[in-house]
Amino acid sequence: MQKSVLALEVIDAYKTFVDEDEGPQQFWRRFLHPASRRRVVAVDRVSFRVQPGEVYGILGPNGSGKSTLIRLIATLLSLDGGRIRIFGLDVQQDLIAVRRLMNRVSVDAAFFKKLSAMENLDYAARLYGLPIGEARRRAGEMLERLGLSSHKWYTPLENLSRGQQQKVAIVRALLTNPALLLLDEPTTGLDPQSKRDVQDYLLEVQQRHHTTIILTSHDMAEAERLCRRVAFIHDGRFVAEGTPEELKARFGCRNLEDVFFAVTGRRAGEEDIGA
Amino acid sequence: MTEVARHLSAAYGFVERNWALTRRYLGWEVVWIVYSTISTLTIGLIGVDSQGIVGQDRVLYLLIGALLWSYLSVLFQTMSETVAWERWEGTIEYTFMAPVRRIAFLAGQGLFGITYALIRTAIILGIVILWFDLDMSRANLVGGFVVLAVASLSFVGLGLVASVLPLMSTERGAQATHIIQGLLLLCSSVYYPVTVLPAWLQPVARLNPATYTLDAVRAAWMEGASLTAVWPLVARLLLAGATLLPVGLLIFHIGERYALRTGKLKRNG
Numbered sequence: 001m002q003k004s005v006l007a008l009e010v011i012d013a014y015k016t017f018v019d020e021d022e023g024p025q026q027f028w029r030r031f032l033h034p035a036s037r038r039r040v041v042a043v044d045r046v047s048f049r050v051q052p053g054e055v056y057g058i059l060g061p062n063g064s065g066k067s068t069l070i071r072l073i074a075t076l077l078s079l080d081g082g083r084i085r086i087f088g089l090d091v092q093q094d095l096i097a098v099r100r101l102m103n104r105v106s107v108d109a110a111f112f113k114k115l116s117a118m119e120n121l122d123y124a125a126r127l128y129g130l131p132i133g134e135a136r137r138r139a140g141e142m143l144e145r146l147g148l149s150s151h152k153w154y155t156p157l158e159n160l161s162r163g164q165q166q167k168v169a170i171v172r173a174l175l176t177n178p179a180l181l182l183l184d185e186p187t188t189g190l191d192p193q194s195k196r197d198v199q200d201y202l203l204e205v206q207q208r209h210h211t212t213i214i215l216t217s218h219d220m221a222e223a224e225r226l227c228r229r230v231a232f233i234h235d236g237r238f239v240a241e242g243t244p245e246e247l248k249a250r251f252g253c254r255n256l257e258d259v260f261f262a263v264t265g266r267r268a269g270e271e272d273i274g275a
Numbered sequence: 276m277t278e279v280a281r282h283l284s285a286a287y288g289f290v291e292r293n294w295a296l297t298r299r300y301l302g303w304e305v306v307w308i309v310y311s312t313i314s315t316l317t318i319g320l321i322g323v324d325s326q327g328i329v330g331q332d333r334v335l336y337l338l339i340g341a342l343l344w345s346y347l348s349v350l351f352q353t354m355s356e357t358v359a360w361e362r363w364e365g366t367i368e369y370t371f372m373a374p375v376r377r378i379a380f381l382a383g384q385g386l387f388g389i390t391y392a393l394i395r396t397a398i399i400l401g402i403v404i405l406w407f408d409l410d411m412s413r414a415n416l417v418g419g420f421v422v423l424a425v426a427s428l429s430f431v432g433l434g435l436v437a438s439v440l441p442l443m444s445t446e447r448g449a450q451a452t453h454i455i456q457g458l459l460l461l462c463s464s465v466y467y468p469v470t471v472l473p474a475w476l477q478p479v480a481r482l483n484p485a486t487y488t489l490d491a492v493r494a495a496w497m498e499g500a501s502l503t504a505v506w507p508l509v510a511r512l513l514l515a516g517a518t519l520l521p522v523g524l525l526i527f528h529i530g531e532r533y534a535l536r537t538g539k540l541k542r543n544g
Contacts, residue, residue, distance in 0.1 A: 017538055071538075074372050078535040099374035110365040110542065112292065114299040119292075126288025127373040129281030156299065172369075 005088045007180055007212035008050040008073065014081030015043040015068055042068040044236035045082065052087075052179075053210040057227035059217060059256070061264055065236040066216040067107075070184045073214065074104050086180055100128070103173035107185040109165035113158040117143065117168045120157065121175060128176040135175060142171040146201055163194030170198060174205060183215045187222060199226060220256035230256070232263045239263045282379040289383025290390075293353075297391065312399050315341040316406055318466070331410065332497065338403050339493050340465040346396040346423060347430050347485055351456055353388030354434020359441040359449040365542040377527060381520075385431040389424065396423075411496070418495040418502050422488060425512045429484035432519025433459070439530030445539055464489045484515040 019038040043065045050056045060066050071077045073084055075091050075098060084091045089098045111120045118136065125135035143153060146167040157165055166186065173181060183202070187195040199222060206213055217223050223230050224244045231241040240247055240263045244256055251262040297304060318341040322334035361367040404411060437455050441448035462476055463469070463485035469477055480486050491508040494500035502509065534540040 068538075071368075071541075074368075076368055076372055076535070076540050077538055078532070096374045096376065099372055104368075104372065106368065108365065108542070110367075110369050112296060112364050112366060115292075115295055119295045123288055123292045124369075124373075126291060127285050127370070127375055129284045129374075 012082035057223040057230035060233035102180040103178040104182040286383035349392040355437035413499040415495040426488035428516025432523035435523030
């Protein structure tokens with residue numbers, strides 16, 4: 001792959017949804033008069049570029065459009081306007097090739113909970129066409145590195161803690177050697193030790209494999225620790241972008257949490273932004 | 276790994292995953308097999324008269340209907356509930372963002388569904404033969420199973436069409452698939468000849484692949500008809516399969532695009 005190709009290029013990404021949060025009377029009105037449906041803009045002409053090997057953070061309050069943006073990049077939503085390219089490939093036109101290049105860890109560890117970690121990882125390996133023996137060996141190494149002892153590999157995931165499940169989710173994403181890793185609030189709800197374990201491992205993987213990472217988070221300290229650049233999204237729009245140091249200097253703040261309040265206009269207590 | 280090998284690996288991944296889930300839910304599997312067996316026996320007993328004399332043809336007619344419906348409905352459910360099931364487990368986003376063509380998904384789900392439904396049907400068939408002491412010496416059992424395999428293509432296609440409903444409506448879609456399944460049962464010759472249906476429903480029954488499946492399997496198992504003898508029915512089933520599989524894939528593709536546009540491809544709707 002040529003070095004000049006961007007890992008991720010988002011150009012004027014635009015996404016709206018029909019507002020479903022209405023009662024039965026509104027349902028019939030909408031049914032009879034489809035044009036009256038209220039549309040909500042979730043992502044409003046967002047553009048940004050990410051270089052290969054960069055860790056880029058997208059920060060913002062609940063409902064700001066972070067997860068919608070990640071889901072657009074992950075090909076789980078189609079664009080209403082704009083373009084997204086991953087290593088030069090268009091997410092709408094080169095769907096299978098784009099999907100092969102990336103993987104995602106979401107806020108909720110989405111597994112077949114009755115199956116064990118290894119059974120879920122086997123399924124992932126098959127979906128991505130990985131040789132199963134090699135995949136199991138690598139999965140074992142990564143699980144051990146993340147502190148999940150081997151007797152837990154064959155236990156149904158429903159019997160593991162949330163932190164342990166999230167570690168398996170990270171192994172599942174890394175198993176496919178993604179060039180682009182999408183992390184959608186990967187450490188939300190984890191205890192401080194599990195959070196630190198996950199962050200350390202992500203930094204190690206990024207440095208060793210030059211993986212490009214897009215991270216969404218409420219956790220400003222996490223973003224500051226992991227990301228080279230961050231963008232703040234508010235009401236579907238990017239309202240600030242730069243390195244953490246640049247942003248702190250620009251807004252005259254001591255830390256990213258204060259920048260968050262400055263750019264979103266929210267006071268402490270209005271929004272749970274984590275530790 | 277070549278592109279074809281990747282997709283074969285993915286198709287096998289669905290079979291392996293479903294098999295692993297079946298083992299984990301073994302208690303429920305036993306429950307469903309016992310329930311289906313009892314249900315089949317109950318329907319078969321309708322054919323036994325008040326003196327306890329077994330009317331072989333009447334019993335066999337009903338039992339074949341019950342067995343085949345058990346097979347076809349399991350296969351249909353395996354396909355039609357796949358989306359609802361992924362949503363319930365919370366894995367729908369992971370599965371749908373994997374680099375897998377839907378034809379591989381269809382192949383994997385279909386292969387598992389056919390194998391699983393055949394095993395269940397064979398177990399129930401063995402039990403009912405012993406219970407009613409049926410004389411199956413004239414039956415062309417292999418021919419009947421070949422017909423079932425051919426009929427499976429149509430039901431995989433129909434199941435794929437129905438599986439779109441939970442993509443389009445996260446709450447009501449899964450319920451609607453049961454209505455489709457009920458209509459397939461009503462408009463077929465599972466427990467009665469199509470001729471007893473109201474005249475306006477009979478054309479629908481003649482379009483239903485279950486009708487031809489039942490006619491062909493009854494001919495093979497009750498009269499020992501060869502595959503050559505039931506070829507016209509098998510040919511219709513092949514035609515139905517060749518039509519319903521691509522139509523199912525097309526409709527699934529349209530439904531998936533709708534879900535991508537409206538944001539319904541997620542676990543909590």
